[in-house]
Amino acid sequence: MAKIRLMIVDDHEVVRLGMRAAFELESDINVVGEAGNGAEALAKINVFMPEVILMDVRMEKMGGIEACREIRSQYPQVSVLMITSYPDDEAVTASIMAGASGYLLKNVSRVELLKAVRQVASGQSLLKTEAAKKAIAQMTNLANHNEATPADGLTDREREVLALVARGYTNKQIAEALYLSEKTARNHVSHILEKLGLARRSEAAAYAVEHKLTQPKAQ
Incomplete structure (x- = not known):
């Protein structure tokens, strides 16, 4: 069975190492590369060819939401799973509009993290229904x-x-x-x-x- 090609994007090296360690023993997931910000991730996609990108929301140079928008525009076959340290309704809404397939907190358990990556890789969306409804309502209000x-x-x-x-x-x-x-x-x-x-x-x-x-x- 082909492995899920995963790329980790976070501006903290220790965090990247920790997340990489969470996948090392998994037979169906292969961490193909890392990046320290959104701009670096965009530059490396053609090299690593990931199927799923685990992306930090807040980073210097180019944040995760902007990078997600660019990635989904240029590489629609790549799924982006946003991850952050703090719950933020605005960031969830912006992530939905940017095309993210999911949104997680960094205190998520290893089991939940693995499950999320596998679900996103299979084409499923992890965005909560209430968050999606909020984004749609927001867009409607803006149009009005x-x-x-x-x-x-x-x-x-x-x-x-x-x-x-x-x-x-x-x-x-x-x-x-x-x-x-x-x-x-x-x-x-x-x-x-x-x-x-x-x-x-x-x-x-x-x-x-x-x-x-x-x-x-x-x-």
């Missing part, structure tokens, strides 16, 4: 807000910031990318949420994807 809060009111700079928010950038990463102070980046995000009538970054990211605002406005 379209006429009342048009994105036309955003400045070109705010569109640039919104595009980066949709890609999972933190305020610090936005500041670095656009050569701003972190405070200015945070203010831009606040203004965007206010103009769009939204409350959370994940809602802004969903709005950007739904309304094709993931690229800055053309000059």
Whole structure:
């Protein structure tokens, strides 16, 4: 029987080693490679050819949600299983919209982790029904807000910031990318949420994807 080709992506080497150890004795799972962030994972997919990627949500350079979105777009045959240290409804929703097949906490038992990888590899989704319903409801609400809060009111700079928010950038990463102070980046995000009538970054990211605002406005 062919082994499941698994890739582990986490920015902490000790965590990667621990997760690799959890699979070492399994006859049906082969850890084909590792990466320290989303950008590195994207660069290595053609080398390792994984079937499943176990992906940390929060990482420097490129976070797991942005990387998941890119991977699912470029390599739809690859399943992504998100894993994180803390429960976060916004991250669950964003993961669903990015195309993840599952979402786990790092304190999950070894048995549960193995089961999750096998289920995802077989094509099953591990996302809880309530989380999926929440994401769908969120997208519906955003669509209903379209006429009342048009994105036309955003400045070109705010569109640039919104595009980066949709890609999972933190305020610090936005500041670095656009050569701003972190405070200015945070203010831009606040203004965007206010103009769009939204409350959370994940809602802004969903709005950007739904309304094709993931690229800055053309000059």
